[in-house]
Amino acid sequence: MSFPITLTVNGTARSLVLEDARVTLLDLLRERLDLTGAKKGCDRGQCGACTILVDGVRVNSCLALAVSHDGASITTIEGLAGTNPAGGDALHPVQAAFVEHDGFQCGFCTPGQILSAVGLIQEGQTGGDPERVREGMSGNLCRCGAYAGITEAVLAAHAAMTAPDVLPGRQLAEDAA
Amino acid sequence: MSERQRHGASIGQPLTRRDGPDKVTGAARYSADFKPEGLVHAVMAVSAIARGRVTHLDVAAAEAHPGVIAVMTPGNAPKLAKSPDLKDNPFAFRLDLLQNDGVRYANQPIAVVIGQTLEAATEGAALLAPRYEAEPVSVALGAGEVFTPETIGAGSPTSEGSGDVAAGMAAAEARIEASYDTAAQYHNALEPHSSVAQWDGDRLTLHTPTQALWIAKGRLAGLFGIPPENIHVICHYLGGGFGSKGFIAAPQILGIMAAKFVGRPVKLVTRREQMFGPVGHRAATRQTLKLGATRDGTLTALDHHTLTLTSRHDDFVEPSGILSRHLYAAGAISTTHAVSRADIGTPIFMRAPGEASGSVAVESALDELALELDLDPLEIRLRNYAEVEPITHRPFSSKALRECYAQGATRFGWASRPRQPRQMRDADGLLVGWGLGTATYPAGMMQGEARATIRADGTALIETAAQDMGQGAWTVLAQIGADGLGLPVDRVDLRIGDSNLPNGGLAGGSTGTATSGTAVHNATQAAIAELAALAVADRASPLYGAGNAGVTAADGRLARRDDPARSESFSEILSRVGKACVEAKGQGQGDPASRKTYAMHAHGAVYAEVKVDPDLGQIRVTRLVGAFAAGRIVNPHLVRSQYYGGMIWGVSLALHEHAVLDPRSGRVMNGNLAEYHIPVNADVPSMEAILVEEHDPHVNPLGIKGVGELGITGTAGAIANAVWHATGIRVRDIPITLDKLLG
Amino acid sequence: MKAFDYVRPASVAEALAAAARPGAAYLAAGTNLVDLMKGGVTRPDVLVDITRLPGLAGIEHRSDGSTRIGALVRNAVLAHDPTIATRYPALAEALLSGASGQLRNAATTAGNVLQRTRCQYFTDTASACNKRAPGTGCDAIGGVNRAHAVLGWSRHCIATHPSDFCVPLAALDAVVEIEGPGGPRSVPLEAFHRLPGDHPERETVLEPGELVVAVTLPPGADGFAAHSRYLKVRERTSYAFAVVSAAVALRMDGNRIAQARIALGSVALKPWRAREAESLLAGAAPTPETFAQAAQAALAEATPSGDNAYKIELARRIVVRALTLSAAGTPARVPALPASPFAASPFAATQSAASPSAGASTHV
Known part of the structure; x- marks a missing residue:
């Protein structure tokens, strides 16, 4: 049995035929589309390493069946830099902030952390409150213990993206939706 | 020590990670990618x-x-x-x-x-x-036949001590004896x-x-x-x-x-749930501490006995007592280990093996003794400050622990801590407690090798089969190489993570940067010597006749030591003799003579604040201040991250991590990341790491000690002590979960 | 995971027809179902994807004062709906205390109501479990059971229901709307989940093929908005299931409690409504003594099912605290740490906005 679906992946429309309904978005990206940025840390929605944006919203791709997401628009870590309004290969503000604030060590959870942060900022619930950022980022485990840098990075990116004189950042958040 | 001595052009600089862009764009490929x-x-x-x-x-x-x-x-x-x-x-x-x-x-x-x-x-x-x-099956601690292992940890003696502990206990004016349990833990790196x-x-x-x-x-x-x-x-x-x-x-x-x-x-x-068995773990321990002291807090005896588990089919013994051989001066010391076999996967080294589980027990016991004596926890630690390594009486190669205590205490505000427990509440009525723990970890070295290549285009290549698991090798080895060669770091390429490169040793035991960094440093010095040999033998060179030792490397040039105005670029030297490059290898290993003469350890002091709900028992670590001294700091930005990581592991050890085995089946019943809890972001609201100056002329030529495991030691004990200070309840069964505080 | 067929019906009628196939299961977000399928706990032959069914993703505030929440409304959408947060603040707080941001973005209203127990012996297919495999026994009894039930358990099953959301739903007399082969029907949420008894495999009153299409809050459920809290004790600050939780909703009449609603979470195989305690509180003054009596009444029938006696005392204390917090008034906004003891302030007049680290410690 095969299941044809279409997905927009990092801005590119793709028609795919799933030979198996069991395929999750995570395994589709990693094993079939060679987009290995999203990581499999637990495969059960317990670590957040597989976080991607689906229609602009952060979700655990390990628990999302691909066939059920026919028609969805997906952003992975590989496609995030391209969404920077500065254009070219420039890092997204969240990516840049993670480097600047050392929001990672081994880097394995990092793509999930970054997409979770992009989603969190876009959800618009935290403002500049570090406690709300910590709570909002608690679905992404970091075993190296880079939480302090992660929180700093998200706050810095949030400030950069919502500053009144940086309209492109706002635009970006809207685009992601 | 001046800034100039401490820092080179690159060493000591807080550079962001060179692998950062790859890691934030998904370009970094891990094995399963x-x-x-x-x-x-x-x-x-x-x-x-x-x-x-x-x-x-x-x-x-x-x-x-x-x-x-x-x-x-x-x-x-x-x-x-x-x-x-x-x-x-x-x-x-x-x-x-x-x-x-x-x-x-x-x-x-x-x-x-x-x-x-x-x-x-x-x-x-x-x-x-x-x-x-x-x-x-039998999986419980002490359920099987208990025996004395031949060695513990990485081949350390199972027992070591000095003096007459019984006499020391008899002479004591205050004594405590208590047992502390630590739980089985699984590493659970996010990458399976x-x-x-x-x-x-x-x-x-x-x-x-x-x-x-x-x-x-x-x-x-x-x-x-x-x-x-x-x-x-x-x-x-x-x-x-x-x-x-x-x-x-x-x-x-x-x-x-x-x-x-x-x-x-x-x-x-490996699936996550399959990682609870075949890839090692930290074994559960039951540690019995007997401490005796005079009225002023001077330890007359310290007896640290560890009972742990190993597998039925192999031997690894969690060396929880080792730190008691190095940490506190005591009139008499005994450290012993016993083990029983269980139907479990073989335990293995896990971040600060021995020191992590041992530290929480020793730091808890010391505070229990301080309570007996009505002493401040900092005071009792200073009273028993080891000026030389307690059992061997070797001098320390360096030890700035006193400064760590002092700087941490000041930053944390320790002086205003009330002696008695249950004295502080926050504005919301939550109990507040403060605790202290001493951090310690050996400054070991393994063996490694590196190759340095200086190229005619004025760039260089450093190669070693070292690893970056997040500690920052991609960055710090380049910094060390750059300073060794006298080049800006952006002109130094680094290749690591490939077994075809020279043996880079082990990224473990807090030895990675010391070992491969020393190898890199020595390789650069050898390569510079090769280059210098070309120049000083070349009549056309301004360095002609200077002798190899008579030149220094800086800014991509070799210059005469006696006349820095006479210099030549690396490119000019190589181009003139028609060579594309020079290369040389260097070794990284400890100097056996100095390691025999000196005790080598990194130290620190960790101050913790916890809040505990007085009725519901839920605990949160609201503030951690660690002050650490670990020799020369190659990159403070990344070292701080290492300390934070270690401290969060300390939070985890104290409050969260424990594998729960069903004794009937021997199965881990919480073998997943939803139920085997490690801290989440909201568990660690405030952290600070102070990098205390420490100059170590003996540990290795660069003066580097490791930092990866140091932070977990001290922290767990500080939290256990802070929970006691908040609640008046001494929990000796680690981790401290809320049910143990409901009373 | 067992291979399965996948169908995507266009209407509720088509969905019901598809679900008549043997081994069929409804799929919404899959945050629970796909997890259980990966663990081999459930092995459906057909997934009936209901995510595209029309009319199930809306929140409808009706003129009679009731609110109808479509089965497919995502947890995050529901929690952040301004009207929901205003009229039913305990609901929003409970939702936001559950799982993670990512999971809340996916998980649905019906999926949350239908989520299965977290009992380790249920999810571990090597263990005996009467719920997963009727008649095999219950390995949780005599096993690792610190987290297990203290109310309503039987000798066949001591598991708990893990939902946060269902706890305030039970307190607010929510009703589950069901479509099925036999036509539509409604069941009060409190009667929707079954206690284990002799048949722990029957978790809800749903008949085969029936589909939850909405959850409705009855008229008047917003009358508690000024005094409602959800409080959840857990073993880490976030992203953890409750050890014990409580939802409390009070309707105040001056200095007296006119009406009280109390439900407990993670103490039984269903959200546990404490009606005796509610009766005690009706007309009473909100004093510590009254709250303690209510807590005693709420747990009067509790007995440990294993190594979990501490949960009974903990549950009493949570009831007292949740009552105290509710009486003090609903905060203007869901706290930064929803439902956490570290967000709640029983002793302070106002919510502390300061970082918990910054000089908040005072000696007393």
Whole structure:
């Protein structure tokens, strides 16, 4: 049995035929589309390493069946830099902030952390409150213990993206939706 | 010490990670991200029983599942050149590689299913529906016959001490005796153990996460009966190890065997729930501390006895008592270990092996004694400050612990701490407590080698088979290389994470930067000497006749030491003699003479604030201040991250992590990341790490001590003490969970 | 995971027809179902994807004062709906205390109501479990059971229901709307989940093929908005299941409690409504003594099912605290740490906005 679906992946429309309904978005990206940025840390929605944006919203791709997401628009870590309004290969503000604030060590959870942060900022619930950022980022485990840098990075990116004189950042958040 | 002595042009600079851009864009490829042409997927089936044998696997059902290629079982698995149970060196831990049908612990691999797709292989493994002949199990601490191990940890003596402990206890004016339990913990690096293996005849290309490429290569060469040079292990990025990837584990090797079995490249990724068994853990301990002291707090005796568990089939003994040999001065010291066997996977090194579990017990006991004596916890630690290493009486190569206590105390505001517990509340009525713990970890070194190449275009290449598992090798080895060569760091290329490079040792035991950094440094000095030899022998060079030792390297130029105005660029020297490059190797290892003369340890002081709900018992660590001294700091930005990471592991040890085994089955009942709790972001609201100056002329030429494990020590004890200070309840069963505070 | 067929009906009628196939299961976000399928706990032959069904993703505030929440409304959408947060603040707080941001973005209203127990012996297919495999026994009894039930358990099953959301739903007398082969029907949430008794495999009153299409809050459920809290004790600050939780909703009449609603979470195989305690509180003054009596009444029938006696005392204390917090008034906004003891301020007049680290410690 095969299941044809279409997905927009990092801005590119793709028609795919799933030979198996069991395929999750995570395994589709990693094993079939060679987009290995999203990581499999637990495969059960317990670590957040597989976080991607689906229609602009952060979700655990390990628990999302691909066939059920026919028609969805997906952003992975590989496609995030391209969404920077500065254009070219420039890092997204969240990516840049993670480097600047050392929001990672081994880097394995990092793509999930970054997409979770992009989603969190876009959800618009935290403002500049570090406690709300910590709570909002608690679905992404970091075993190296880079939480302090992660929180700093998200706050810095949030400030950069919502500053009144940086309209492109706002635009970006809207685009992601 | 002046800034100039402490920092080079690159060393000491807070550079951001050179691998940062790759890691934030998804360009960093970890082992399971590789996909050679024709790759198929392998999935392990693991045992549901903890002891016995597998009597039946429904291979036919698995094979019948669409997409399943093959089922590898003890009946058909490739035979190995050497038994995986042969202990031809103490670090050859026994491995379960389908060489028989026996089961020695729950979650042991019992078969591997290879499929065209991951989905097919996964379901194939489920369809095997194993049947067993089960034997009764024993997994509880002290349940089996208790014996004295020959060695502990990495071959340390099982007991060590000095003086007469009984006499010291008898002479004491205050005494405490208490037992502290620490729980079994599993490393749970976010990156699961995996292999992407490809055979070409008897040559193997392997992507696998490892903290030690050459050790992995050596182990595999023995098992498969091929020369080590036939094995190419690649691991540019390592998604956390913490000791579980120091030695290649069974799942990784099963992936390699599966590739041989089906004659195709194979990827095998351990499922998270399968990581609670075959890839090591930190064993549970019960530590009994007897402390005696005079009225002023001077320790007359310190007796630290550890009871722990190891597997029924192999030996690794958590060395919890070792830190008591180095940390506090006491009139008499005894450190002993005992162990019993259990039907569990073999324990292994896990971040600060021994020191982490030992520290929480010792720091708790010391505070219990301070309470008896009505002393401030800081005061009792200063009273017993070890000016020389207690048992050996060797001087410390350096020890700025007093400064750590002082700077941390000031920053934290320790002086206003009330002596009695349950004295502080926050504005919301939550109990507030403050605690202190001393951090300590040996400044060890392994053996490593590096190669430095100076190129005619004015750039350089540093190569060593070292690892970056997050500690920052991609950045700091380049910084060390740049300073050694007198080049800006952006003109230094670095190659690591590949077993074809010179042996980079082990990223573990807080030895990585000291060892491979020293190797890199020595390689750069040798390469500069090569270059200088060319120049000083060349009549056309302004350096002619200066003698090798008479030149210095800076800003891409060699200059005469006696006349810095006479200099020449690296490019000019190489171009004129028509060479594309010069290269040289350097070794990194400790100097045996100084290591005999001096005790070498990093130290720190960790101050913790916790809040505890007075009725509900829920605990939160609201503030951590650590002050650490670890010799020369190559990159303060990244070292701070290492300390934070260690401190969060301390939070985890104190409050969260514990594997829960059902004693009837020997199975881990919380073997997943939803129920085996490690801290989340909201668990650590405020952290600070103070980098205390420390100059160490003995530890190695660069004065570097390790920082990876230091932060976990001290922290867990500080939190346990802070919980007592908040609540008045001394919990001796670690981790401290809320049910233990409900009273 | 077992291979399965996948169908995507266009209407509720089509969905019901598809679900008549043997081994069929409804799929919404899959945050629970796909997890259980990966663990081999459940092995459906057909997934009936209901995510595209029309009319199930809306929140409808009706003129009679009731609110109808469509089965497919995502947890995050519901929690952040301004009207929901205003009229039913305990609901929003409970939702935001559950799982993670990512999971809340996916998980649905019906999926949350239908989520299965977290009992380790249920999810571990090597263990005996009467719920997963009727008649095999219950390995949780005599096993690792610190987290297990203290109310309503039987000798066949001691598991708990893990939902946060269902706890305030039970307190607010929510009603589950069901479509099925036999036509539509409604069941009060409190009667929707079944206690284990002799048949722990029957978790809800749903008949085969029936589909939850909405959850409705009755008229008047917003009358508690000024005094409602959800409080959840857990073993880490976030992203953890409750050890014990409580939802409390009070309707105040001057200095007296006119009406009280109390439900407990993670103490039984269903959200546990404490009606005796509610009766005690009706007309009473909100004093510590009254709250303590109510807590005693709420747990009067509790007995440990294993190594979990501490949960009984903990539950009493949570009831007292949740009552105290509710009486003090609903905060203007869901706290930064929803439902956490570290967000709640029983003793302080106002919510502390300061970082918990910054000089908040005072000696007393």
